[in-house]
Amino acid sequence: MEQQQEVATRPIMTPNDPKDAAVLCRGITKSYGSGETQVKALRGVDLEVRPGELLMLVGPSGCGKTTLISVVAGILDQDEGECLLFGQNLSLLPQHERVRYRGEHIGFVFQAFNLIPSLTAAENAAIPLLINGIPMDEAVQKAALLLASVGLEGREHALPSQLSGGQQQRVAVARALVHSPRLVVCDEPTSALDQVTGIRVMEGLKKLAVNNDRALVIVTHDARIFSFADRIAHMNDGAIERIENNL
Amino acid sequence: MNRIALKMLFGDRGKYLGIITGITLASILMIQQPGMLVSIFTMTYSFITDVSLPNIWVMDAKVQQIDDSKPLLDTQLYRVRGVRGVEWAVPLYKGSQKVRLSNGETVMSNLLGLDDATLIGGPAVMIKGKLSDLRIPDSVIVDEAGANGRLAKPAAAPGEHATPLKVGDVLELNEKRALVVGIARAQKTFQSQPIIYTTYTRAKVYANSERKMLTYILVKAKDNEPRETIARRITQNTRLAAWTAEEFKKKSLNYMIYNTSIIINFGFVVLVGFVIGAAVTGQMFYNFTLDNLRYFAVFKAMGTTDQTLRRMILLQALLVGFVGYGIGAGAIALFAMIMGNSNGPSVNLSWQLLLTSGCAILLIVLMSALVCIRKVLKLEAAVVFKG
Structure with missing residues (x-):
């Protein structure tokens, strides 16, 4: 309840110029395979995500949610259409610049956490900083501060195997935010967690990740967390069927 | 990211030790066998070396090597x-x-x-x-x-x-x-x-x-x-046959090389060492990379450049190569020290042998690393979104 009130009072930047959108996709198509085995994963998707917004992509399995966030995050190239990220068309950038852009401006939270088992919580959370060339000690120190803000104070030196599922996902949240990205992409962040833990992770994510300069795109099946969204985009068969305003 | 690469390597202790063991065994075979062969070769003319003052040896014309006695x-x-x-x-x-x-x-x-x-x-x-x-x-x-x-x-x-x-x-x-x-x-x-x-x-x-x-x-x-x-x-x-000391050494050595199968036998073991080393090390290192493929995909998705990924894998490969070779060479040095006091052939540890075997180990780890790098670079980063 308290959470919903917070969401309702937070202003969302509504761009006048399409270049001011956090994510602006027009006519995105993407197919896998060729000939008779070709599968059309995206069939002309239009999507806009505004700065300061938390948008959820929902829909049945295989509807193209994961493909869409892969395109949005510059991991996959679309076949047709245009996708701008804060006005930048990633598909026009050379490969190495696109990789660098991703490292600097995008944070990721994965369904399976994907924490490196041999690294401590702080080292795992520090990875984006290391990728951006920050020295190890400085990066770990900064990551430890962020871990404290997601409620993992004193657990900086714990290995993933010594953490619960909820704690691991909070480390993953810290990892996604440690380098202050402009876009955070989350893939089923609560599907491996129980309800209480999932809600806690979402609360932490919303509190820390959403601000006027940053947008969140969350792919989820988990209806328990729909209330955290500003808008919900319903996908089906490679297209967005409708967008529901949740404010 | 180099420290992350090393921590990933050390973190999988079983595979790390397995790879080290493979390289150590390959190093041992590739250093010990040629070292012993050189030692045996040196022994074939050691008596000529010991008798240093005269510089020409005269003997029966049929004598083929130093231990072939045909008195005059x-x-x-x-x-x-x-x-x-x-x-x-x-x-x-x-x-x-x-x-x-x-x-x-x-x-x-x-x-x-x-x-x-x-x-x-x-x-x-x-x-x-x-x-x-x-x-x-x-x-x-x-x-x-x-x-x-x-x-x-x-x-x-x-x-x-x-x-x-x-x-x-x-x-x-x-x-x-x-x-x-x-x-x-x-x-x-x-x-x-x-x-x-x-x-x-x-x-x-x-x-x-x-x-x-x-x-x-x-x-x-x-x-x-x-x-x-x-x-x-x-x-x-x-x-009578008359040879300078150097000629007589060469003649004795050639007799050993051409009239025994010693080169083939030792050479075969060295080859087996190289092949086993390459196979075991390559396989285990490849498995290690496969086990970590998901994490390499995470790195790629998060913006790690191909160059950094290459460097991480090369660092891991070079480290296991260096450690494995070091242990292998150390073990052989110890073996040579012990064998040096016995009557039998010892191991002749020359810098040329260490350099050659070191290069062979380097080749093995580089080949393994190249296969793994290829796998990682071809990896589609989007796999991270597959649960």
Whole structure:
């Protein structure tokens, strides 16, 4: 309840110029395979995500949610259409610049956490900083501060195997935010967690990740967390069927 | 990211140790076998190296290598001395004789008869006694390995140790008395038999069953002409084979190479070492990379460049290569140290061998790394979104 009130009072930047959108996709198509085995994963998707917004992509399995966030995050190239990220068309950038852009401006939270088992919580959370060339000690120190803000104070030196599922996902949240990205992409962040833990992770994510300069795109099946969204985009068969305003 | 790469490597302790073990075993095979082969090769001509003063060896024309004894008549010595360019020439007897130990066992030993006047051909390093003590009646000098090993006095009772031979002890050499007057250090020979030095005249007494006794004529060439020229002249004038020391070493070595399958046998083991090392290491390193593929995909998705990924994998490969090779080379150095004190062949650890085997290990780890790098670079980062 308290959470919903917070969401309702937070202003969302509504761009006048399409270049001011956090994510602006027009006519995105993407197919896998060729000939008779070709599968059309995206069939002309239009999507806009505004700065300061938390948008959820929902829909049945295989509807193209994961493909869409892969395109949005510059991991996959679309076949047709245009996708701008804060006005930048990633598909026009050379490969190495696109990789660098991703490292600097995008944070990721994965369904399976994907924490490196041999690294401590702080080292795992520090990875984006290391990728951006920050020295190890400085990066770990900064990551430890962020871990404290997601409620993992004193657990900086714990290995993933010594953490619960909820704690691991909070480390993953810290990892996604440690380098202050402009876009955070989350893939089923609560599907491996129980309800209480999932809600806690979402609360932490919303509190820390959403601000006027940053947008969140969350792919989820988990209806328990729909209330955290500003808008919900319903996908089906490679297209967005409708967008529901949740404010 | 380098530290992350190393932590990933050390974190999977089982695979890390497995890869290290594979490289260590490959290193051991690739260092020990060629090292031992070189040692054996060196032993084939070690006696020629030991006898350093003369620079031409004269022998029967049919002699093929240093241990191939075909004695000459003593009169041949005078013919050689008469050849132009020969500064001096002395006789040398070299043959196998039986030494009877106090427990009745017999040990075949190399008996060397040195020129009575000059004692040329004697050991370079005396540990106990003096070379000139060979002028004492019935005297012999025994090499250190033989004195401590096969010629040591047998244990008096079961459970006790044999006592090393010392100056003053008496041997029974071909049923004749031989008084030990010195212990010398000699290079190991291929036959690994104890070496007994005495004078040429006394050697003829110890080996009196043989009609011809002159095994080699040791010649010092005058300095005003190439020694090869003088050697050819000796052959021309006497119809005996005459080789410079270097030529004779090469001839003995070639005999070993071309008349035994030693190169093939050792070479095969080295090849097996390389192949097993490459297969085991490559497979385990590849498995390690496969196990971490998801995390490499995470790195890619998060913005790690291909160059950084390449560097991480190369670092992991080079580290396991370095550690495995270090352990392998260290183990062989220890083995060589232990074997150095025995009668058998040791391991000749030259820098060339270490460099070559190091390069082979480097090749193995680089090949493994390249396969893994290819796999990781071809990896689609979007797999991170698949649960």
